Amino acid sequence: MTEASIIDGKGFAAGLRERVSRVAADFEAKAGRKAGLAVVLVGEDPASQVYVRNKNKQTVACGMNSFEHKLPVETPEADLLALVEKLNADPAVDGILVQLPLPSHMNEQKVIATINPDKDVDGFHVVNVGRLATGLPGFVPCTPLGCVMLLKDKLGSLSGLDAVVIGRSNIVGKPMAQLLLAESCTVTIAHSRTRDLPAVVRRADIVVAAVGRAEMVKGDWIKPGATVIDVGINRLPPAEGETKGKLVGDVDFASASQVAGAITPVPGGVGPMTIAVLLRNTVVAAHRNAGIGLDENAI
Numbered sequence: 001m002t003e004a005s006i007i008d009g010k011g012f013a014a015g016l017r018e019r020v021s022r023v024a025a026d027f028e029a030k031a032g033r034k035a036g037l038a039v040v041l042v043g044e045d046p047a048s049q050v051y052v053r054n055k056n057k058q059t060v061a062c063g064m065n066s067f068e069h070k071l072p073v074e075t076p077e078a079d080l081l082a083l084v085e086k087l088n089a090d091p092a093v094d095g096i097l098v099q100l101p102l103p104s105h106m107n108e109q110k111v112i113a114t115i116n117p118d119k120d121v122d123g124f125h126v127v128n129v130g131r132l133a134t135g136l137p138g139f140v141p142c143t144p145l146g147c148v149m150l151l152k153d154k155l156g157s158l159s160g161l162d163a164v165v166i167g168r169s170n171i172v173g174k175p176m177a178q179l180l181l182a183e184s185c186t187v188t189i190a191h192s193r194t195r196d197l198p199a200v201v202r203r204a205d206i207v208v209a210a211v212g213r214a215e216m217v218k219g220d221w222i223k224p225g226a227t228v229i230d231v232g233i234n235r236l237p238p239a240e241g242e243t244k245g246k247l248v249g250d251v252d253f254a255s256a257s258q259v260a261g262a263i264t265p266v267p268g269g270v271g272p273m274t275i276a277v278l279l280r281n282t283v284v285a286a287h288r289n290a291g292i293g294l295d296e297n298a299i
C-alpha cells in the first residue's frame with residue numbers, strides 16, 4: 001500500500017497570505033486607506049487568546065489595520081452588542097469578527113445577528129448563510145472555504161465526486177456541505193445518529209471530518225485513494241513526563257494515511273487556512289464596502 005500524499009495547509013496558507021498582501025497594498029493605493037479588521041475577544045480562554053493574537057499579527061503583516069477589542073469575561077451582553085453596533089458604523093472597519101466561543105451568559109446567535117452582514121467576514125450571519133445556500137455572493141465561513149481551496153488545489157474539479165462530511169455544526173459541517181454541493185459533489189452529511197458510519201464514509205471520494213472527537217475516523221473506514229480533510233483539533237492528555245498533550249485531529253492519521261490518496265495533517269493542515277481565509281475575506285470586504293472592483297476568485 002502506498003502512503004497518502006500530505007496536503008500542506010501551512011504552505012498553502014502562506015501563499016494565500018502573500019496574495020492577500022498584494023491585494024491589500026493595491027486597495028490602499030486605490031482607496032487612500034488600509035483595509036481594517038476588528039476582532040473582539042470576550043474573556044480569557046487560552047486557545048482563543050492565541051487565535052486572536054495570531055489574527056492581529058497576520059492582519060498587520062498583510063498590510064491591513066487590526067483593531068483588537070478585549071472585554072472582561074463578566075461583560076454584559078448589552079455592552080458587547082453596543083460595541084458591535086459601533087464597529088458596524090465605523091468606516092475604517094471593513095470586517096468584524098467576534099471570537100467564539102462566547103461566555104455562557106451571552107447568546108451567540110444574537111451577537112452574530114447584530115453584525116452588519118457586509119462586514120461579517122466570518123460568514124456566520126444568517127444573511128450570509130442564506131446567500132451561501134442560494135448561490136449569492138456573500139461571506140463564507142473561513143474553515144470550510146479553506147478546506148475547499150485545499151481540495152481544489154489537490155484535485156482540480158470536484159464535480160461528480162462523492163463527499164461525506166462528518167459533523168453538522170453551523171461553523172463547519174453545514175457550510176462545508178453547501179460549498180461541496182456548489183462544486184457539484186454528491187454530498188452526505190453524517191453525524192452522531194448516522195447508522196453504520198464506517199460504511200457511509202467508505203463510499204466517499206472526499207471525507208471531511210469535523211466532529212471534535214480525537215482520532216475517531218479509522219483507516220479501514222477510508223476508501224483507497226480517497227482525499228481526507230481533517231478539521232479536528234484535539235489535545236490528548238499529556239504523556240508521562242510531558243506538560244502538554246499531543247495535538248491530533250478527528251482522523252487516526254497513522255492508519256488513514258496508509259489508505260487515503262491524500263490527507264491533511266494536524267497540526268499544519270486545515271488550521272492555518274482559517275486565519276489566512278479570514279484575511280482574504282477582509283480584503284474582499286474592503287473592496288466591496290469601498291465600491292472598488294476586484295477579481296475575488298483570483299486571490
Ligand SMILES: Nc1nc2c(c(=O)[nH]1)N[C@@H](CN(C=O)c1ccc(C(=O)N[C@@H](CCC(=O)O)C(=O)O)cc1)CN2
Binds near residue numbers: 100272273
Ligand atoms: N469567530 C470565530 N471563532 C472561532 C473560529 C472562527 O473561524 N471564527 N474558529 C475556531 C478557532 N480558530 C480561529 O478562530 C482557529 C483554530 C485553529 C487554528 C490553527 O492554526 N491551528 C493549528 C494548531 C494550533 C495549535 O497549535 O493549537 C493547526 O491546526 O495547525 C487557527 C484558528 C474557533 N473559534
